[in-house]
Amino acid sequence: MASKFGQLARSMGRLIPPALLRHAGQPAALFFHGVERDTLDGRVQTNHHELAVFEAIVAVLRQQFDVRPLTDIDAVLAAPQDHPRAVFLMSDDGYANTLSTAAPVLDGLPWTLFVSTAHIGTGRPNPIFLARLFYFYAPNGVYKLPHLPGTVVLADAESRQAAAQAGIDPLRLLPGEKAEEALAAMTASFPPDQLAALVARFTSEHFLDWDGVRALKTRGVEIGAHGDSHWPMHALQRPDWLTRQAAGARARIEAEVGPCRFFAYPFGNIPDIGPGAWRAVREAGFTHAFTTLSGSLAPSLTEGPAANPWLLPRYGIGPADTHLASLVPLLSAGNRRVRQFRTRLAG
Ligand SMILES: [Zn+2]
Incomplete structure (x- = not known):
């Protein structure tokens, strides 16, 4: 469910040589879902990168970017201009293939897994x-x-x-x-x-169990929350439902895995996040939360009245985005939309 802006950045990035954009670097958050060797039916398995493409993407991340642990986020947000090549890499939902297939490719790189707690170890599909x-x-x-x-x-x-x-x-x-x-x-x-x-x-859609989440944590993966059930936290959701998505998910992760301070909104685009959502996330004790609005972590989003660490932009890595070096510098074009969205949700 890529936004129009994301699609535009994706296609424009293909046309511009990375060297031309190197001076324009700004830190950014990037995410994927799962990684699969073989896909049986792309109509229902919509969330996964092909392994060979994922390996190419990760090679670019290693060569062209400074992939940082999410615990560095405060330092990067405090002075984004000092971290032009910094990226935070993330995976959403908690699919079993993040342990079996993605984690070996990412060995040695810091990344964060956001899990939807109601689906972990329960056999409840997305x-x-x-x-x-x-x-x-x-x-x-x-x-x-x-x-x-x-x-x-x-x-x-x-x-x-x-x-x-x-x-x-x-x-x-x-x-x-x-x-x-x-x-x-x-x-x-x-x-x-x-x-x-x-x-x-469709094994690609199988979620991890808690032992699997702990195994990733042991490998150095940061574990964040992606709601309880995997459903949008939009304006029609009741306050108690939002609290379960935010505080409930955090409590479960802390009981199973340990401290949890980062959140990513399920779906995470403009129709999926209501004014009560980011407040429920803030009240649950999360220090930062990520949307799926495209944007960079630029000074324009980290300072002044529009600053809001519970509505940070994040770019969903497309199925063929091996040209991240020319694409990531274009993400700042989405920041105006992020600022407008924050202003609307603040009221
Ligand atoms: Zn998700």
């Missing part, structure tokens, strides 16, 4: 993955889903693609409880055992 399974694998038929407009016609590949395209954004904008009812109707459309077989087949 809700958007379940929705995609419904749209692409549920039996042919006409469905009426609670809280979602219209009827859903699932027949051939084309109608399924159209239904997924029309259905996923309205689902994402529902309050947590209503989304769960819509998802329950989606999963109930499968014959017994078929859904479990599908979930088992």
Whole structure:
């Protein structure tokens, strides 16, 4: 779900030689999700880098950037101009393949894993993955889903693609409880055992258990929170639900792994973060939180009334972003949008 700005930066970065941009360097936060050797169906496995591409991306990070542990964030935010090549590398959600496949590639580099605690060790899949399974694998038929407009016609590949395209954004904008009812109707459309077989087949979507999270921590990976259930913290969510996403996730990580002070918003773009979200995150005791709005960690975002360490920009590394050296210096073009968003949420 890349933003238009992210897509633009991605394509422009391909055209500009890195040497021309070297003087324009600013620190930035970058994230990925999972890393896979083989993908069976890109329509439902939307979050993972191919291993060979990921290796190329990491080689660029090692050669062209100063990859820093997230515990250096205060120093970098205090004087971004002194850290033009600094990047913070992060992975969202907590997929099992971050331990089996990403961690060996990242050996020796500092990175942070943001986990959605309700999914760790429970076998509970990411809700958007379940929705995609419904749209692409549920039996042919006409469905009426609670809280979602219209009827859903699932027949051939084309109608399924159209239904997924029309259905996923309205689902994402529902309050947590209503989304769960819509998802329950989606999963109930499968014959017994078929859904479990599908979930088992797509191993890329399997989450870590807590032993796996601890194994990463032992390798030096910083563990942060990515909500409790993996669902947007937008303006329609109730205050107690937001508290569970923020304080609840932090308490669980601290009980299982140890101190936790960093947060990343699930989905994390403008429609996914309401005014109550960053306040719930601040009140839960997190010192910094990351959105998925593209931007750099430039002085324009770290000083003055627009400064807000609970709404930091972060760039989602695209599936073929091996040209990060020319792309990262362009991220500051998104900072104006980040400032406007912060101002809107401050009111
Ligand atoms: Zn996520």
